[in-house]
Amino acid sequence: MMHAFAALLDSLIYTRSRNAKLKLIADYLHATPDPDRGWAMAALTGDLDLPAVKPALIRALMESRVDPVLFRMSREYVGDTAETVALLWPTPDQPVEAEPLTITNAVERLRHLSRSDAPAALAAMLDRLDAEERFALLKMATGSLRIGVSARLAKTAFAQAFGLDVEAVEEVWHGIHPPYPTLFAWGQGTGEQPTPQDVPVFRPFMLAHPLEDLRVDLSDYAAEWKWDGIRVQIVHIAGETRLYSRTGDDVTGSFPEVASAFSTPGVVDGELLVKGQFQGGAAGSEDYGGGGAASFNALQQRLGRKQVSGKMLEEYPAFVRLYDILLDGTEDLRALPWTERRARLEAFMPQLDPERFDLSQVIEADSFTELEAIRAGARDAAIEGMMLKRRDSPYVTGRRAGLWYKWKRDPLTADCVMMYAQRGNGRRSSYYSDYTFGCWTEQGELLPVGKAYQGITDEELRELDRFVRNNTLNRFGPVREVDKTLVLEIAFDSIHTSTRHKSGVAMRFPRIARIRTDKPAAEADRIDTLRRLVT
Incomplete structure (x- = not known):
């Protein structure tokens, strides 16, 4: 049932212990029948593909049911589209009389739909579910769980649940398609062990x-x-x-x-x-x-x-x-x-x-x-x-x-000026943690050269979040424009020419090396300096 999968996701989100996560998944797999548990594993490992359901469809569907401004403001505050929709989705005027929705019902219906038919079908499912179940369905449908469970951890839980060697599971995983009936039959001793002898399967790196x-x-x-x-x-x-x-x-x-x-x-x-x-x-x-x-x-x-x-x-x-x-x-x-x-x-x-x-x-x-x-x-x-x-x-x-x-190799660095900030996702959804930064042209114009959210400690995150909130000039939906006074030292692996950016350059793997409160924004690097580093 969707309710059991929703309860699993909820427990995994609030569980930090790796061993506890493994036990939660293993218990779920033992308690859930086929093929629901197979589709659940596909969602946990990122192998579930429902091409008709895209984030843009969900946003459009939501904005047709509630005030678009309310939805966007709520999404900015919550930091997660699935959670926002799950909480804001209006209760139907008339109760929906239907059997409880299973994962298999939902997947089989959504995976065979055209994009034109998907909105009505998804809306009908959301009408049948409570908030926790809606959250699970939307997370599953978009393939973006963000619950602190990697594909490797989910496969390890599967192996431990049935007393299998995780390397043997990994060996054949990509040669078998969801909902993995042969894997579960092998795990329960009712089927032969799948082998990669006749299938070009993936071997973990x-x-x-x-x-x-x-x-x-x-x-x-x-x-x-x-x-x-x-x-x-x-x-x-x-x-x-x-x-x-x-x-x-x-x-x-x-x-x-x-x-x-x-x-x-x-x-x-x-x-x-x-x-x-x-x-x-x-x-x-x-x-x-x-x-x-x-x-x-x-x-x-x-x-x-x-x-x-x-x-x-x-x-x-x-x-x-x-x-x-x-x-x-x-x-x-x-x-x-x-x-x-x-x-x-x-x-x-x-x-x-x-x-x-x-x-x-x-x-x-x-x-x-x-x-x-x-x-x-x-x-x-x-x-x-x-x-x-x-x-x-x-x-x-x-x-x-x-x-x-x-x-x-040692990274390259540049001193850049923070220009815009946006809330992060997951545990960072309450903080402005994604920063767009720029460098100066010869004419004194500040142009964006990159965006970064990695490299800072929790204390530095709080410091930057305070700066954004106290120095906001304009708001563009979830994005805040800030006063161009704070310099960030940005480390990056390389830099390349780019026709997609007005500055003409794009950084590879930018991350924040340090906060330069000691340096005036006017002394940040120029774009010409970055162009000389282009490879």
Whole structure:
């Protein structure tokens, strides 16, 4: 029933303990019948897709039922659209006579609707539910739960609920579709364990810890460049090829030229990049072992496109720089040490199209001090830093201490002026925590160059929230324009030209490094200074 799922979400929101969250989900899965629990798991793991229901539809539906101004003001105060709608949705004049709504009823109805039919169907469901159930339905329908439960935690809860190995669950998860009848049958002992032998399933990635202040012995660790693309896994099984992102999303359709070029049975791990020329500094990415990689800004032109035009394929051709090999044919290599997998990958490479695949080179250095000097000299558009991999490390899921480290290059910084602020989401919904900032033109005009909400402590968040409330000049819906007097030091990984922004530049991964109350706004950086950093 929707009521049970709503109670689960409510409990998860107010539970901080990881173990308590695991137990809540496990108890729900045991108490809930198929296929409701399968659709609930799809919602918790982000695998539920209801394309007819979009946030804009929900807003329009709500504004047709209540005063639009009241709704927008309430949404600004609450900080969450689903919660606002759940609380404000008007009670029907006549009670709705109907059976209690189940998750399966809702999903099966909504997933087969056209966008023109969806508003009436969704409104009819909301009329049947109480506030808690409306909240659950809307969260589920939009795929944005924000309840402090990651996909990995939900799968761990599933595994613990039925006494399964979570790695075995992860292994086949992306090859089985909601509501996962074969998974639940396996868990309850009424069905066989699903296997990835005949399906190109996703294998969870091995991840790295930040290096921070640690120094390692290069006799134990190998170093590679950390490229600034998107991590992908390429699987070819039973004549079918798929590309998966780090989160397990199938991105095959966005990069058809890569998929069609990989026809050798096996599974490899690498960085998907776009070919191009490095535009900044004295050296290009060819000086860092491989060459030909453009900045992430170029790759963004390809991301999220379900249909890729011939012009797009020509202007932004994709390729993959390979890091590791998980399966060679049907032979699983993940238990082998990195040195042996590296040798197998090098032997695997000649079978691949060199136009679409190359090998991430190992950085040669006699000492960690020499490696530091090499890293300090790298400012390539496509390089984020270095990876340090223990030579005897197997390929294991997630982050394991001491095996792999990521050593990002030092960020660039700029002093910018806060211009606008907006409330955050979740636990930050009561604070103005999202800040738009700008730099000066030569004519003295302040133009936006980025937006950030990361990097500040809770105390700094409260300080900035007070500044916004005490220095508001204008309000534009949920956005406040503030007096242009506060300087923020912004750290960012790189900066690129952008036709979408009036300033002509866009930052990559901006975050707030510190609040510069010591610096007058007139002394903040100029846009010309940022343009000289463009890669």
